[in-house]
Amino acid sequence: MYNQQTKETIVDNILLKASIAMGMGANALQVLRQIVVEELVRVNLEEITTLPAVTKKSVDEANKYVLGLYGIKKAPKLSNGTNERYLTAVKNLLTVIQNKKLVEMDSLDIEQYLRWYRTRNPEKENQNSTMNNERRYLCAFFSWMRKAKLITENPVEEVDPEQVIRKPIDFLTREEMEILRGGCRTLRDRALIEYLRSTGVRVGEVIITKYQDIDWTTGDILVYAPKTKTYRTVFLDSIAKVHVKEYLDSRTDKNPSLFVRYRGFHGTLKDSGIRSALKCIASRAGMNRRVYPHLFRHTFGTWLCESGASGDLVADMMGHKDFATSRTYYVARNTGQMRHAHNQLGMAMV
Structure with a gap:
């Protein structure tokens, strides 16, 4: 046990000192680790007890x-x-x-x-x-x-976690989505809300997506998720394709990012810019509720389930490991379906 733990400590100390002294990056440190481990495999270590502590x-x-x-x-x-x-x-x-x-x-x-x-x-x-x-x-x-x-x-x-009363999942109804569209004043406004609605992506995934990533024939987009370090395919439906393409065709800048700022050098539209744009759209539409990027992700998951998609399919399309995460945090209960089921139960008992 001592031999193994000491070797691991030696490896860690070498990597840490190399990182500090020479500014080695992650890839270089990984190569150095392999070299040191290969050399230490041939060595047995013994604790020195004769020297001062x-x-x-x-x-x-x-x-x-x-x-x-x-x-x-x-x-x-x-x-x-x-x-x-x-x-x-x-x-x-x-x-x-x-x-x-x-x-x-x-x-x-x-x-x-x-x-x-x-x-x-x-x-x-x-x-x-x-x-x-x-x-x-x-x-x-x-x-x-x-x-x-x-x-x-x-x-x-x-230390036990705190008790949390989970609130109902927030999502947009189809009527609210139509009202929100009425608040769009620019091609970017409409493209942004349709993109979020159709793909259900995280805001961080929007920022790093490039317009070259879109397959216009199918509407497929291969997105990278920094949160999970995985790729998945999302989709633009016919409505989203029209508005996203119209916005991209109107641009004259050279920035490859999917959404850019209006002012200055048209830099990539970041998290704060997307939140601000959605807030302005909702305000112009006269909506008395918060509209934020993750709201579209909740809406996407909820609408998918309402359309009859299986749990596994919903999890895959949202980039979750399993449907439990989707169901707990992103898919709102369908009150209409529950009411219908309750009515059916009542009729069966008559």
Whole structure:
């Protein structure tokens, strides 16, 4: 056991020092790891007990070591957004629970941090769902530490998540979709809402999609999901094809992105720009409700199920591992179908 763990520690230390000293990227570090592992396979290590004990690392040094190791071993496997959320949670934890090493954190430290996190904004407490998200980020980080053999147990797992009353899933009715179309003033406005409606993509997937990715014969688009690091095919229906193509044909810029800003150098329309555009469209349409990118994803999943698509098909088209995720978070219950079933039950009992 000592031999194996020591070899892993040596490999980690070499990679971390190479990353810091030479600025090696993920690919170069992976090659270096393979080289070092191949060499260490032939070596047996023994613990040296005759030399004086090595001075223990300070708290700051120990925590920097863990974060540095995370940066070269785990971070490259995550999307930028996920990685940022994990690191923000851990750095906040270290700010609240001071002078303590990450490898020594226990469940009481986690509880104390989460109590602070709930009331960090004196004017408004964080909701239970927000608290559970923060707990999940920490749990994922400490799970990585456990798998990396930095700790033996994950202290976050001993802290129960908060009870959450799940609200009904928000989605657009077909009537609301028609009203929203009335708020479109530009070709981009209409193309944007039809694209989101027809594909059900995440906003991050819109940003990185290029217009060359569209097969105009079939309406197929191969999109990459940074969240899951997977590809899937989504589709433009006949209405969406017309409006997206009309918008793209009207552009004179050289930006290959699917949607671009109007001003300046016509840079890619980012998350905030898409949200702002949808908010303006809804305002012009006189809608008294929030309209945001993920609303179209909820709508897409709900309409798919209403059309009779199977659970597996819905999960595939939304980029989920299984239908449980789609059903829990994205597919609203069809009140009309439930009412019809209840009426049928009543007639059968007469």
